[in-house]
Amino acid sequence: RDPDGNVTNVAAPTTFAIAxxxxxxxxxxxxxxxxSVTIPADAQSTTFWLRRLANGTAVVTITNANYVTQVxxxxxxxxxx
Numbered sequence: 496r497d498p499d500g501n502v503t504n505v506a507a508p509t510t511f512a513i514a515x516x517x518x519x520x521x522x523x524x525x526x527x528x529x530x531s532v533t534i535p536a537d538a539q540s541t542t543f544w545l546r547r548l549a550n551g552t553a554v555v556t557i558t559n560a561n562y563v564t565q566v567x568x569x570x571x572x573x574x575x576x
Contacts, residue, residue, distance in 0.1 A: 502539055509534045509559060513543070517553035519572040520545045547572050 497503045510533045513522045522529050524543045534541045545555065554569050 504537050504539045505534050507536050509561075511557050511559045514556045514558075515545075515553050516556070517551060519547065519549050519551035520553040520555065520570060521548055522546075522555070545570065 510531050512531050513529065515521055522532075522543055523546045524532065529543060532541050532543050550573050552569060552571050
C-alpha cells in the first residue's frame with residue numbers, strides 16, 4: 496500500500512522473507528519448502544501455500560526491510576475430525 500493506504504503495484508521485483516515459528520506449518524511453492532516469495536514488477540501480489548506438518552500453533556511472519564508493517568498472523572492447525 497502507498498502512504499495513503501491505496502493498493503499499488505511494485506515498480507521492481509520485491510522479495511519478502513517468510514519465517515514460520517513452530518512445527519505445525521511450512522511455507523511451500525511448487526512442492527518445495529521456501530523462505531521467501533517475490534512479487535513481480537508491476538504486480539501487487541503473489542501466491543504461496545502453507546503446508547500442515549502437525550497439529551499445533553505456528554506464527555508466520557512476512558517481512559521486507561523497505562516496508563514498515565510486518566504481517567505475523569498466528570495460525571492454529573488441527574487435523575480433520
